[in-house]
Amino acid sequence: EWLVMFKNETHNHPTEIEPFGGAATCLGGCIRDPLSGRSYVYQAMRVTGAADPRTPFAETLPGKLPQKKICQVAAKGYSSYGNQIGLATGQVAEVYHPGYVAKRLEIGAVVAAAPRDQVFRGAPSPGDVILLIGGRTGRDGVGGATGSSKEHTDTALENSAEVQKGDAPTERKIQRLFRNPELTKKIKICNDFGAGGISVAIGEIAPSLVIDLDAVSKKYDGLDGTELAISESQERMAICVDSSEIAYFIAESDKENLECKHVANVTDSGRLVMNWRGKTIVDLSRAFLDTNGVQQSTRIHVGDISGSPSTNTKSLVDTLSDLNVCSQKGLGEIFDGSVGAGTVLWP
Known part of the structure; x- marks a missing residue:
């Protein structure tokens, strides 16, 4: 008996300001989520939305990258990650619409599976330990979670450090490690590192924790406690x-x-504690964290949507001139659809 898992996520803002890294880590995050459930990813899909990439450079909105640049480099970023880690990307499609001038659409999706008897989810107990496996910690991605929700202004390109940096070979090693059924059955809970970094990935594993930020492997010296906690x-x-x-x-x-x-x-203190260089820099009540912040609500009014359906009056020439009906074979061929020998039907 197998568990089948589906995962998709958007990386619109990161890809908008740093196309290669934003699109690459879109796929990386998609792979890592089911991987934290001890499942192996077999196929990927990429659906994106952009404005007309043929738009002249002079017509690019202030503070934004040209659409052609975003489209071409994002495709290279996503395909680079998938091709390196060995994940077949079978479906690749890009939709063109003027509405994507404001912000690009970058969706990555994967399907994964694992034998049910190899997946165990336990409960943390006082005395258990949290191990950090994989890459080292740097400043890349600091502020990424909040950055994706900020208003996009003409200074957005100055915040490219918010975008994470992918490392497909390291993630491939974690995939191989988690293919060991003896190892996966010993894991009580597993979280991947995404938005919020250590503060979220480790902070939500157990109701009471003491985190030693000095024990975290760093890419380079100079990171302070806050950077280590939210990278x-x-x-x-x-x-x-x-x-x-x-x-x-x-x-x-x-x-x-x-x-x-x-x-x-x-621990059993009911608190999330983080220590750095001999000082306690975070000491929060779990009861406070579990409130999930202030509850917000809004009112929405939907107008009249009745009426007769519109008829398609476009001529054949107009239809064939639409960028959305052009061949996307060249785009799809950037992505390896055969790696892993798991593809049966090609796009």
Whole structure:
């Protein structure tokens, strides 16, 4: 018996301001979510929306990249990640509409599966430990979660550091590590690192935690406690295991040339605590965090939508002149649809 998982996500804002990295980490995040459920991703799909890429450079809106630049570089970013990690991307489609001038649409989707008997979800207990497996932590992605919700202004391109940097080979190593059924059955809870970094990926694993930010592997020196806590550096996994399993996971990770660090402990204090350089820089009540902030509401009025359906009066010439009916064969061929020997029907 198998568990089948579907995942999709958008990376509209990151791809708008840094097309290669934004599109690459769109796919990386799609892969990592089901991977945290110990499942293996077999196929991917990419659906995007853009304004007319033939628009002259002189007509580009102030503070924005040209549509041609975004379309071409984003396709290279997404395909680069998929081709490196060995994931077949079978369906690739791009829709063109003037509405995407304001913000691009970048959707990545995957399908994954795992044998049911290899997936175990337990409950954290005081004394358990949190291990960080995979990539190192840097400043890339700091502010990414909030950045995607900010108003897009003519200074948005100055915030490209918000965009995460993908590392497909490291994520491939995590995939191989999680193909070991003996290892996956020892994992009580697993979270991938996305929006919010350590503060979310580790912070939501257990009701009570003490996180040692000094134990986190860094890409370079100079990061302060806040940056370590909220960095969205990619290809990292947080797992909750029994303390007796630390040596086992370090040894198994080493076989895949992956770093595995003990970075947090599960307690019974009812608080989320983060320590950095001998000081406690976060000490929050779990009861407060569980309120999920202020509840918001809004009123919506939907106008009259009745009326007769419109008829298609476009001529054959007009239809054939529409950018949306042109061949997208060249776009699709950037993506490897055969890797993994799992493709049966081609687009």
